[in-house]
Amino acid sequence: MFNTDALQLFLDRLRPNSLVSRMLWLTLLSVFLAQFIATAIWYSHSKVRELEGLESASTSMALSFTSTVTFFQSLPIEYRHIVLDQLRNAGGTRYFVSFNKEEIIIEPFKSTQLKEAAIQTFKEVLAEKLPRQKVIKVEFSRPENLHILKNDILLSDLPRSWAHHTLSLEPFYPPILVVQFELDTNEWVYIAAVLPAPYMMLSDDILTTQQIWFFGFITALLLLFIFIMVRLQTKPLKKLAHAANHLSMDIDQAPLIEEGASELITATRAFNRMQLRLRRYIQDREHLFSAISHDLKTPITRLRLRVELIDDPIKEAKFTQDLDDLEMMVKGALQCVKDTDIHENIMEVDIKTLLSFIAETYNTKHERVSIRAKSIQPLHCKPLALKRCLSNLIDNGVKYGCSVFVDVKESGDYLLITIDDCGPGIPENDLNNVFEPYYRMDHTKEGHGLGLGISKNIIRGHGGELNLSNVRTGGLRASISIPRVINES
Template identity: 30%
Template sequence: MKLRLLPDTLFGRLVLILVAGMFGGQLLTSTIWFETHDNRTLEIPARLLASRLADTVRLLQASPDAAARAAIIRQLSDARYRLRVIDAPVPEPAHTVAQQAIEDVLAGVLAHRLNEAVELRLIDAELTDDAGQHRGIFSLFESRTPSGEFHVQLQTSGTWLDVVAHEGQAGMASEPRSLAIDYLLRIYVIRFAAALLLALIAVRVAVQPLRRLAVAAEALGRNVYRPSLDLAGPREVRVAAQSFNAMQQQLIRAIEERTRLFASISHDLRSPLTRLRLRAQMLPDEVSRERLSRDLDEMDAMVRATLDFAQGVEITEPRRQMDIDSMLRGLCDDIAETGVRVALDGRAGAPVSGYPRNLKRCLQNLLDNAIRHGGGASVHMNDDGDAVRITISDDGPGIEGEGMLERVFEPYFRVGPGRTSGSGLGLTIARSIAMAHGGTLVLVNRPSRGLDAVLRLPRDPWG
């Protein structure tokens, strides 16, 4: 089985492209969330460090000499707050957005606490997990109290201090699992669901004109005289609809030209056929005369049948609501006048949209076929609301072979001895008319004897 990487429909592919694009963009921009959270988590330790640095600077500024300042530095230094005097600061490295924000926090708090600006350089600032390891952004998800590790250099009383400090969250703790769930839920699940819903709605609206065009193209195969497409929607869709309407008009003109051609051929052939028939009557040999007359009759029947077929499937009337009950009752009454009784039961619950003249021709052909091969016919009508189902049954010999049940719809095809009369176009015309109504026509052999012709007419053929 071949693996399908893309959906089979344009709708599915557009949705996939939009959602994948939005999701990929979200993955690329999710670093903003990490930096924001990183900055916010480092902010409390940075403010604590800034307050501690301000106290240190204030003590050093109040010391009378270098020896006193050195003593203060030794007393203040511990494992989490290491101070040392340096000759000159190192060049300040390039900062990330989060590190620059931390430097601004440190400088701002110092200036506020000391009432003066202090020259300060942030060398490094990053999060550590509960074990004191540098885990980067993973510290946000693996630690309840991630700490900040800072390396700062600042100038006070003409002396440069190098400070390496660790500060915590001032007693505040977080749940890494809750943080991860919050991140995945808010950043991905909710946004992904929103993007998917938006893509489904937007793409559905965008491809709706194409869907209408596809439905119209399918309906055109059943009825070339269907209403033209509305020129609505985006410019590309309007151009496609305009081209589709132009093609439909070309097909209609081609069909009309074909019908006129058949009519002309039929008219032109009748004169030479009539002359040949007259000359055949003048032949002295009776056997030859009869053979030629039969051939001429067959040719004339084929010409009439071909013209009849062209006229039978051509739709020249507007679509309108039809009373199927009255139409079938009238056909059965007409047949009864010829001495053949046709049983009729069931009824349609409401009128059906279609072409009355053509549908009447379809039903007439099916009734004639049943009477010709079964000596009579019975009609049963059933309406399920969505479609009207008309079953015309006969008691004839039926049709042997499942393949033959389809072949009899081919033009001029006739089966064995039981069903040899006629031109072989009646069922072809009937099925063509059924398709023009958006319906179906099938033949089914009954278990005991006879044949059922089942005609289904939907109420909404183009829906």
């Protein structure tokens, strides 16, 4: 059965996503397009010049063949072989000429535009110069397939001094032109020759093997230079993305080095300034809350002393309750700031081990917290902050639902943690309100109503999300998704 998901995954991998791969693909496409256009223009112009040169060379050879045939026709029949042998021995001819009693069957060479143009030129010139010759055969053959003298004799069967030096031009072995004239019954003139350079090979290839190798080498060299150049230019960009990804978890990371192209230097400089402003803002907020805490302790203590001077017990109890609430709000606000802004280094944490350590607190007598986690890769995070977040969620699940089930799994570049309890759940209208500070649905139990808000801020500080939903079978589900932080150089 055809797996469409596997095909889609394969196509996604082939799709260029990074800047380097896209630049390489665009460069390769542009090189092929430029080479195609240049080759098409060059081929069209060179083909016209080549055909003109081939027709001129073929006309010259055809006229020479005409002179040869006319010369031998003027000789008596009994002298033709004698003169032909003398010319061969003296090396006085550039062609192989023989008189045969039958037509020699020629195995044709593959058809090309140049071959057909040469044959057509030979036929036209020979027909014009030798109008009395009714039968003229023109064809090209490979040297290894060329029949000579008789139909059962190949060129390779003859002594090398007879025709090899004229027809077999080693190491090229070009196709051989064969022209046959029927002078009379059982009397044929056989002329074999090789076209002059550069037309001897009758090659009609657009690109030769050497050109393809040269084109491949130049393209590979260009892609290598483009890869190195883009790699060097994108290295600062990767560092910038890496630093931006870690900014929410490590506001005190070292400033980036301003390097690369001018646009990258400008972006890096802006990022460093933004990080500095954020760091100063957080420090100012911490100092502000510390000052508020310090300043509020004195009037609260002074008010408690004055409450003790009130004679009315009812009023005294009301004032004391208001002061307790005020002190609780101040402590809760400070706790919210301290728990959210945890200054610690990012480390690799084994989530399964961390959850098992948290579950031990609740599983001393009865197993209230069960965990299901397969082989999970370590997560780059702030260990203390993540532990506080998961402890708050599990503690709420045990407090309101008695038992908790934790499921951990991976999905792409995200770590998914699901915490289900067996409690009554939360009304749909309050699923988002419970993250607000001091929002409490059950005032009978201890707490300031800050735990869920702190947990959500911690998860968001890691670049993730925390959501609550009611389970159809009963209970509340806390869903956490945290992106994995990949260290890239």
